[in-house]
Amino acid sequence: xxEEIVVVEGDGIGKEVVPAxxxxxxxxxxxxxxxxxxxxxVKEETGEALPRETYDAVAEADAxxxxxxxxTAADVILPLRTAVESFVNVRPAKAYPGVEALRPDTDxxxxxxxxxxxxxxxxxxxSEDLSTLTRVVTTSASExxxxxxxDYAPEGFHVAHKANVMRETxxxxxxxxxxxxxxxxxxxxxxxxxxxxxxxxxxPGQFDVVVCPNLAGDVLSDLAAGLVGGLGLLPSAxxxxxxxxxxxxxxxxxxxAGEGVANPSATILSAAMLLDHLGYDEExxxxxxxxxxxxxxGPRTPDLGGDASTEDVTEAIIGKLD
Ligand code: ATP
Ligand code: MG
Numbered sequence: 001x002x003e004e005i006v007v008v009e010g011d012g013i014g015k016e017v018v019p020a021x022x023x024x025x026x027x028x029x030x031x032x033x034x035x036x037x038x039x040x041x042v043k044e045e046t047g048e049a050l051p052r053e054t055y056d057a058v059a060e061a062d063a064x065x066x067x068x069x070x071x072t073a074a075d076v077i078l079p080l081r082t083a084v085e086s087f088v089n090v091r092p093a094k095a096y097p098g099v100e101a102l103r104p105d106t107d108x109x110x111x112x113x114x115x116x117x118x119x120x121x122x123x124x125x126x127s128e129d130l131s132t133l134t135r136v137v138t139t140s141a142s143e144x145x146x147x148x149x150x151d152y153a154p155e156g157f158h159v160a161h162k163a164n165v166m167r168e169t170x171x172x173x174x175x176x177x178x179x180x181x182x183x184x185x186x187x188x189x190x191x192x193x194x195x196x197x198x199x200x201x202x203x204p205g206q207f208d209v210v211v212c213p214n215l216a217g218d219v220l221s222d223l224a225a226g227l228v229g230g231l232g233l234l235p236s237a238x239x240x241x242x243x244x245x246x247x248x249x250x251x252x253x254x255x256x257a258g259e260g261v262a263n264p265s266a267t268i269l270s271a272a273m274l275l276d277h278l279g280y281d282e283e284x285x286x287x288x289x290x291x292x293x294x295x296x297x298g299p300r301t302p303d304l305g306g307d308a309s310t311e312d313v314t315e316a317i318i319g320k321l322d
Pocket of ligand 2: 252
């Protein structure tokens with residue numbers, strides 16, 4: 001059966017790195033790609049950054065590969081994450097041989113709660129002087145994240161939180177996550193999120209999979225991104241119960257857009273996560289290994305000190321797949 005994958009290139013280098021990843025997917029499987037638009041360009045044409053057809057297609061697809069949106073990013077990606085009802089954001093931060101990194105021993109996957117915490121939108125302006133934010137933590141969302149974490153890392157994971165201060169909300173988060181893990185016989189180790197920030201800089205090798213509340217996961221995964229070098233290397237996945245959306249961590253990179261020199265690795269690694277998600281484990285691993293070996297041997301794009309084009313790198317990666 002041909003699997004359908006929705007493809008949304010978006011703006012800027014999205015138009016270059018997404019086709020690169022599509023050609024890699026094409027090389028490893030029998031997929032049908034259904035293209036839809038979103039972002040600045042479509043807003044200029046139609047007045048809407050996220051056309052209804054695109055939202056519906058993403059909401060109905062098993063998997064979507066997304067590039068980046070420019071000025072309209074918040075109007076595009078936030079609703080699209082809602083469309084896939086994503087409860088976990090998977091953010092690997094891995095240093096690769098051949099790529100300069102502050103901490104070459106970094107290989108961490110962050111599993112970030114993706115629906116609540118302080119990002120759930122309950123902000124109020126109570127007076128000229130006072131604004132407040134309501135932090136939402138539910139046992140159900142925390143347990144769903146924990147179930148995912150137990151499947152993802154049956155060998156165990158860290159839980160980052162600040163339950164010593166936010167006793168009610170992070171306490172609930174911590175208890176729910178460790179409760180599920182205990183029931184499933186999966187080891188967990190707790191770490192205070194502020195202490196984690198120090199430990200991960202000094203000795204990232206001690207961490208493998210880290211489960212975090214929403215804001216902590218956002219900040220800490222960006223911190224770890226800094227440890228491994230280029231933005232052009234970081235993939236991500238927004239996973240929901242029935243569907244999922246995969247995207248590079250970087251944006252539209254307007255400074256290099258249109259030049260054909262964007263590093264396609266982050267998007268190709270996102271495509272590898274998509275393959276894993278659809279159950280094409282062997283193919284996902286093969287793509288990751290091909291990217292890794294190309295990062296080690298070249299060719300490399302200018303962000304990694306080379307002079308190769310997006311196309312050169314993509315061809316090299318596809319070449320390593322056969
Ligand atoms: P946006 O507002 O869309 O996020 P931005 O200006 O923040 O755009 P980013 O895409 O976040 O740009 O990129 C930040 C920097 O990293 C830019 O200098 C960009 O060229 C570089 N960069 C990001 N992604 C890549 C990539 N895939 N290949 C090469 N360089 C990249
Ligand atoms: Mg940016």
